[in-house]
Amino acid sequence: MSDALQFIDNLVKTNDVVLFMKGNARMPQCGFSGTVVKILDHVGVSFQDVNVLADDAIRQGIKDYSNWPTIPQLYVKGEFVGGCDIVREMFETGELKQLFSEAGVAIEA
Template identity: 45%
Template sequence: MDVMERIQQAVNSQPIVVFLKGTPQLPSCGYSARTAQVLQACEVDFGHVNVLADPEIFENLPRFANWPTFPQVYVNGELIGGHDITLEMFQKGELKPLLQEAVKKAS
């Protein structure tokens, strides 16, 4: 399976997936840490991919959805954005309902 197929498979594996540097429990950069904290504050389960553990994903993920930075948050297979957008949606009260609905649809 090529790397783009592996990325697509990861995106489709759960209703909410975040590609980040490190893990939600042990992030390797501030943006990944804050994004994981925001997702955890929404009290929903989410999947994650540690891009530092897979150099092919690290190199190719920016091409996948034409988004150059990490982290990247996907909901129902769609990129919603990175750290800034996720944080803004959280602060506006838009993120938690979106994530809860995604989880609800999947069950």
């Protein structure tokens, strides 16, 4: 396993919620990443953000790790959830909040 994949694997397995995105939570650098940040903030979960633009190995590595071609990518308790469209749909149907609850992820009131 490459260093980038090991780094990604460790992040995903040691943090409850990880968002691989363009930019960071304070300053997203694409609309899709910004949308997912807004949803996570609205739901009230804390998350680890990873700026894939800062490291080409991580940017390609996360695509290889998940076998998913686009960014952002959301992971909850080590499991790949999806990208912006999937997260938005899950948020709109209430499935996202339910996923966090069932996974034991703290939701701020």
